Amino acid sequence: MQTKLNHETALEILRKYNSESFHIRHGLTVEGCMKWFAEQLGYGEEKEFWGICGLLHDVDFERYPEEHCKKAVELLQGENAEPEVIHAVCSHGFGHCSDVEPQHEMEKVLFACDELTGLIWAAAKMRPSKSVSDMELKSLKKKFKDKRFAAGCSREIITEGAEKLGWTLEDLMERTILAMRSCETDVNEEMQKLGME
Ligand SMILES: [Fe+2]
Numbered sequence: 001m002q003t004k005l006n007h008e009t010a011l012e013i014l015r016k017y018n019s020e021s022f023h024i025r026h027g028l029t030v031e032g033c034m035k036w037f038a039e040q041l042g043y044g045e046e047k048e049f050w051g052i053c054g055l056l057h058d059v060d061f062e063r064y065p066e067e068h069c070k071k072a073v074e075l076l077q078g079e080n081a082e083p084e085v086i087h088a089v090c091s092h093g094f095g096h097c098s099d100v101e102p103q104h105e106m107e108k109v110l111f112a113c114d115e116l117t118g119l120i121w122a123a124a125k126m127r128p129s130k131s132v133s134d135m136e137l138k139s140l141k142k143k144f145k146d147k148r149f150a151a152g153c154s155r156e157i158i159t160e161g162a163e164k165l166g167w168t169l170e171d172l173m174e175r176t177i178l179a180m181r182s183c184e185t186d187v188n189e190e191m192q193k194l195g196m197e
Contacts, residue, residue, distance in 0.1 A: 005081055007031075010052045013079050018062045021196035028190055029117050030054035030110070032183020033176065037109045040175070050106050053088040056081070057110060069093035069100075096157065102164060112161025115153055116176045119143065122150035124180075132180045140173050 005013070014027050034054035038047035060071035069090050076086045090100040091107045092114055102108045123143045124132045143149050144158070162172040191197065 005052050005056075005079075005085065006048065007051065007055070010055045013076075013081075014056060014059055015194075017059055017075060020062055021191065023058060023062050024194065024196055025187065025191055026118065026121070027055045027058060028187045029121065029180065029183065030057060030114055032187055033113050033117055033179035034106070034110060036179040036182045037113065037175070038106070041105060041109070043106065046106070049084070050109075053085055053106060053110055054114075056085060057089050057092050057114060059089065069098035095160070105165075108161070108164045112158070112165055112167075112172055113176050113179065115157045115161065116172065117180060119150050119153040119158070120176060120180055122153065132177055132184055135177055137170065137174050137177065140177065141170070144169075144173070 011028075014024065018024060018027070031051040031054040034050040035047045038044060038050040043050065056072075056076065058068075060075055061068050064071040069092070072089045073086055076089065087100060088102075088104070088107050088110060090098045091102040092098075092110045094101050094111065102111045120132060120135070120140060123140060124130060124135060127135065144155060147155070158172070159169060162169045165172065167175075
């Protein structure tokens, strides 16, 4: 039987397969961003669903990095996740570790903002405020161009993501900063509640 996941049950699943706080924070951040994008793009009533896909997108990454976006199918089927969630999760690695193509606009947003939130988070940590609240687009663009900064965040994937959405790179960056601002406090609070940094 398929169960409709909610924030609590999805977070439980994420924590079952992930122990590092980095992965939990990343999941919560992408969840918050996806909810913001859902509202912005006219999918307000699907916002919880967009969020769940964001929260669970890297569910298999900590334990099964070699099978990223593939092991997720088995894990999520075992948790009775909806096929739509599983499709979205797999599609965020399209062309890199998955051959499931992002189709729905939600999946394209997930593909585009996942990698970029990683870069923004790395840049925010360098700021005295340790926050995206005072981060300017200009400084993010500089970090994007500096290939040595957060070298693990693929500039190619971010660029590809913007193209898939038909947005300029600048537009994607600007929107993702706003999306991260919208959820930063909630993510910090939730991490605190979990006893994680
Ligand atoms: Fe991710």
